[in-house]
Amino acid sequence: MTEPPPAPRLRILHALPAGPLMALPAVLALLLFVALPFATAVALSFTDLRMGSPLATEFVGAQQYQRAFEDDSFRRALANNLWFAAVVVPLQTLLALGLALALNRSFRGRAAFRTLFFLPVVFPMALIAVVWQLIYAPGPNGILNALLATVSFGAIEPLDVLRHPQLALPALMLLSIWQGVGFQMVVLLAGLQAIPASLYEAAAVDRAGKVSQLFHVTLPQLRNPLVFTMLVTTILSFRVYDQVAIATRGGPLDATTTVMFETVRTVFDRQQVGLASAMSVVFFLMVLAVTLVQRALVRQEREID
Amino acid sequence: MDPPDPPGRVESFDPEANPGQDGPVMTRTHSHATTALLAILLGCTASCGRDEGPQHTDDGALILRAWAHSGQEEERRILEAQIERFNQQNEDLHVDLTLIPEGAYNGQVQAAALAGELPDLLEFDGPFVYNYAWQGQLRPIRDLLQPGTFDNLIPSIVDQGTYAGRFWTVGTFDSGLCLYASRSQLEAINARIPTHPSAAWTVDEFDAILLQLAQAAESGHALDLKLNYRGEWYCYAFSPALYSAGGGLVAEPEHDTAAGVLDGPESIGAMRWFQRWIYEHGLVDRNVDDAAFTEGRVAISWTGHWEYENYLQALGDDLVLIPLPDFGHGTRSGQGSWSWGITAACPQPGAAARFLDFLLEDRQVLEMTGANGAVPATRSAIEQSEPYAEGGGRHLFALQLTEGHVVPRPRTPAYPVITSAFEQAFLAIADGGDVESTLQTAAATISRDIEDNDGYPAPADERHGEDD
Numbered sequence: 001m002t003e004p005p006p007a008p009r010l011r012i013l014h015a016l017p018a019g020p021l022m023a024l025p026a027v028l029a030l031l032l033f034v035a036l037p038f039a040t041a042v043a044l045s046f047t048d049l050r051m052g053s054p055l056a057t058e059f060v061g062a063q064q065y066q067r068a069f070e071d072d073s074f075r076r077a078l079a080n081n082l083w084f085a086a087v088v089v090p091l092q093t094l095l096a097l098g099l100a101l102a103l104n105r106s107f108r109g110r111a112a113f114r115t116l117f118f119l120p121v122v123f124p125m126a127l128i129a130v131v132w133q134l135i136y137a138p139g140p141n142g143i144l145n146a147l148l149a150t151v152s153f154g155a156i157e158p159l160d161v162l163r164h165p166q167l168a169l170p171a172l173m174l175l176s177i178w179q180g181v182g183f184q185m186v187v188l189l190a191g192l193q194a195i196p197a198s199l200y201e202a203a204a205v206d207r208a209g210k211v212s213q214l215f216h217v218t219l220p221q222l223r224n225p226l227v228f229t230m231l232v233t234t235i236l237s238f239r240v241y242d243q244v245a246i247a248t249r250g251g252p253l254d255a256t257t258t259v260m261f262e263t264v265r266t267v268f269d270r271q272q273v274g275l276a277s278a279m280s281v282v283f284f285l286m287v288l289a290v291t292l293v294q295r296a297l298v299r300q301e302r303e304i305d
Numbered sequence: 306m307d308p309p310d311p312p313g314r315v316e317s318f319d320p321e322a323n324p325g326q327d328g329p330v331m332t333r334t335h336s337h338a339t340t341a342l343l344a345i346l347l348g349c350t351a352s353c354g355r356d357e358g359p360q361h362t363d364d365g366a367l368i369l370r371a372w373a374h375s376g377q378e379e380e381r382r383i384l385e386a387q388i389e390r391f392n393q394q395n396e397d398l399h400v401d402l403t404l405i406p407e408g409a410y411n412g413q414v415q416a417a418a419l420a421g422e423l424p425d426l427l428e429f430d431g432p433f434v435y436n437y438a439w440q441g442q443l444r445p446i447r448d449l450l451q452p453g454t455f456d457n458l459i460p461s462i463v464d465q466g467t468y469a470g471r472f473w474t475v476g477t478f479d480s481g482l483c484l485y486a487s488r489s490q491l492e493a494i495n496a497r498i499p500t501h502p503s504a505a506w507t508v509d510e511f512d513a514i515l516l517q518l519a520q521a522a523e524s525g526h527a528l529d530l531k532l533n534y535r536g537e538w539y540c541y542a543f544s545p546a547l548y549s550a551g552g553g554l555v556a557e558p559e560h561d562t563a564a565g566v567l568d569g570p571e572s573i574g575a576m577r578w579f580q581r582w583i584y585e586h587g588l589v590d591r592n593v594d595d596a597a598f599t600e601g602r603v604a605i606s607w608t609g610h611w612e613y614e615n616y617l618q619a620l621g622d623d624l625v626l627i628p629l630p631d632f633g634h635g636t637r638s639g640q641g642s643w644s645w646g647i648t649a650a651c652p653q654p655g656a657a658a659r660f661l662d663f664l665l666e667d668r669q670v671l672e673m674t675g676a677n678g679a680v681p682a683t684r685s686a687i688e689q690s691e692p693y694a695e696g697g698g699r700h701l702f703a704l705q706l707t708e709g710h711v712v713p714r715p716r717t718p719a720y721p722v723i724t725s726a727f728e729q730a731f732l733a734i735a736d737g738g739d740v741e742s743t744l745q746t747a748a749a750t751i752s753r754d755i756e757d758n759d760g761y762p763a764p765a766d767e768r769h770g771e772d773d
C-alpha cells in the first residue's frame with residue numbers, strides 16, 4: 001500500500017500523537033477548573049486567609065486542620081455525611097431497581113407512571129426542600145401529621161419531624177431519595193431494555209423461574225448501570241447541602257449538619273477561607289476514600305465472574 | 306410600609322428589608338465570597354486602586370458615581386427621582402446612579418473594593434459597614450456634612466455610623482422591633498398594656514402573660530418569634546435581649562473578646578428565657594407559613610416595623626404595639642439599616658457630601674420612608690411623619706430610637722462572625738441545647754476570630770487627615 005505523501009504543513013501534526021492531542025482541551029479544562037482550584041484549596045488550608053482582610057495572610061501549618069477536628073459541629077457533620085450515604089445509597093438503588101423492574105413490564109399507562117416517577121428529578125432541590133418543609137410542617141395541620149393521625153385513628157401525636165433529634169436526618173434522607181430515585185430508575189430502565197430477550201428465553205428453556213431469572217440474568221446484565229448509579233448516588237449523597245440549608249439549617253443540635261453546610265457557613269458567613277479550605281480538603285479525602293473502597297469492591301466482583 | 310415578601314425574594318442581611326423565609330442569606334454572601342475570591346486569585350489587591358482624577362460631563366458638571374441596592378420598586382423609583390432632582394438643582398454636579406441587585410450587593414462591592422473600582426458614593430448594609438471602614442475603603446464624613454445635617458440625625462443613626470471614634474456612614478432611615486399584640490386577647494387575661502418603652506413589661510410579667518395566653522389559646526401557642534426568618538434576624542432581634550439583661554455579644558467598647566460577655570451570667574439568663582418559651586413550654590409557634598399572627602394562632606408577635614401595615618390589615622383596631630420585654634436593664638430594640646458612605650478613593654469628597662446633605666433633607670427622607678415604611682433618620686422628618694410623629698401608629702419605633710432604648714450592632718469588623726455564631730447558638734438553644742456550653746462555644750468562636758485578626762486594629766488616622 002502506498003500512501004500519498006502528506007502535505008508539508010500537516011507534517012508537524014502527524015509527528016504528534018493524535019490521542020493526547022485530542023485529549024488536550026479536556027485535560028486543560030480539568031486542570032484549570034478542577035485541579036487548580038483544589039491545589040489552591042490545599043495551599044490555602046495551611047494559611048489563615050480571611051476574606052477582605054487588610055491584614056497579611058500568614059502560613060499557620062496544620063492549625064486549621066486541628067481547629068476543624070476540634071469543632072464539634074464539623075465532627076458531627078462528618079458522621080452525618082457517612083451515615084447519610086450509608087443509608088441513602090443502598091436504599092435508593094434498591095428502590096430504583098424495584099421501580100425499574102415494575103415499570104419495565106407492559107401495562108396501560110406505563111409511560112405516565114414513568115414520567116411521574118421521573119418528575120421530581122426535574123425540580124431543583126431547593127424547591128423540593130421547601131415543598132417537603134410544608135409536608136413535614138409541625139402541628140396537627142402539617143400534611144404528614146394529618147396523614148399519620150388519620151391512618152392511626154389519632155393515636156400518633158403530631159410530630160415536629162425536622163426538629164426531632166432522631167427523625168430529622170431520616171426525614172432529609174427520605175426527601176432526598178424521593179427526589180433522586182427517578183434518575184437511577186431511568187438509567188436502570190435503559191439497562192433493562194438492553195438485555196436481549198433471548199437470554200430470558202434460554203433461561204426459561206432451562207426451567208429457570210422468575211426469581212432465578214432475576215438473579216442469574218437480569219442482575220448480572222445490569223452490573224454496569226448498577227455500578228454507575230451507585231457511584232453517582234454516593235457522590236451526590238456526600239454533596240448534600242440544599243435540603244440542609246433550607247429545611248433544617250443543620251439543626252436540631254447539629255443532627256442534620258453536613259460537611260458542605262459547615263464549609264459554606266465558615267467561608268461565606270464567617271469569611272474564614274483558611275479554615276473552610278481545610279474542611280474541604282478533609283471532605284475530599286473522605287469522598288476519595290469511599291470511592292476507592294467502592295471501586296475495589298466492584299472490581300473484585302468482576303474478577304469472580 | 307414594606308409589602309410582605311414575595312416568596313423567594315433574597316433576604317437582606319438587614320432586617321429593615323424584611324427578611325423572608327425563602328431567602329437564605331447564604332445566597333448573597335455566597336456570591337460576595339466568590340467574586341472576592343476570584344479577585345484574590347487574579348492577584349488584585351486593594352492597592353491596585355483607580356487613580357483617574359475627577360471626571361466631568363459634557364456640560365462640565367462633576368460626575369459622582371453612586372452605587373445603591375435595588376430594593377423594592379417603590380424605593381428605587383423614589384431614589385431615581387431624587388437623584389434627578391439633585392442633578393437639576395446642582396448644575397455643577399451630576400450623580401450617576403448604578404443599581405445593584407440586593408442579592409448580590411455585598412459581593413459586587415467587595416469585588417470592586419478588591420479591584421479598586423469603588424464609586425464615589427456607596428450604599429451598604431448595616432452589618433458590613435465596619436468591615437469597609439476597617440479595610441480603609443471609606444472616609445470619615447462628620448466634617449464633610451453640613452453641621453445642621455449632622456445635628457438633625459437621630460442618635461441611633463449617629464451610633465450606627467460611628468466606628469473607631471469616627472463617623473463613617475449615614476442612613477436616611479432606621480429600623481426597630483416591638484411586640485405586636487392583640488389588644489382583646491390581652492384584655493381577656495387582664496394584662497397591663499404598656500405603650501411607652503419606660504413602662505415595658507418585665508420579663509417575669511411577660512412570661513406570666515405568655516403562659517396565660519397559651520392556656521387560653523386553641524393552638525396552645527402564644528408567641529411568634531419569626532423563627533421562619535434566617536440569618537441576620539436572630540442577632541438583630543434577640544441579641545438586644547442580652548443587652549437588656551446586662552449582658553451582650555462582645556466586650557464594649559474594646560470589642561476584644563466575647564468571653565465573659567456572651568457566655569456571662571446575664572446573657573445566659575436571658576437565653577434561658579428563650580429556651581423556656583420555645584423548647585420547654587412550647588409557647589412559640591414555628592410559623593412555617595409566616596402567618597402565625599395574622600391568622601390569629603398567637604396573640605403576640607415579636608418582630609420589626611416592616612410588619613406594621615400587614616398586621617394592621619389583619620387585626621385592624623385590635624392591633625397594639627408594645628415595647629419588647631425588659632430583661633432587667635430596660636427594654637432594648639435592635640436598630641440599623643442601609644446607609645451611605647463616601648469612599649476613600651473619591652477625589653471630591655466635599656461634593657459627594659453635598660449629595661448626602663440633600664438626601665437627608667426632610668422632603669427626601671419623608672419620601673423615602675413613605676415608600677419603604679422605615680423610621681425617618683432625622684428628628685425634623687420624624688416630627689413631620691404622620692405614622693412616626695407623636696400620636697402616629699408607629700410612634701413607638703421613633704420613641705425607642707430617639708430615647709435610647711436601642712442597641713446598635715457591635716461596631717466591629719468581626720460582626721459577620723458574631724451574627725453567624727449567635728444564630729447558630731440561638732437555634733441550638735431553641736432546640737434544647739445546654740445554654741451555658743452553647744454560649745461558651747459561640748463566645749470562643751468569636752473571640753478566636755478577633756484574635757486571628759489581631760483584635761481588628763482600627764484603621765490608621767493619617768489616611769483621613771482631613772477629619773477630626
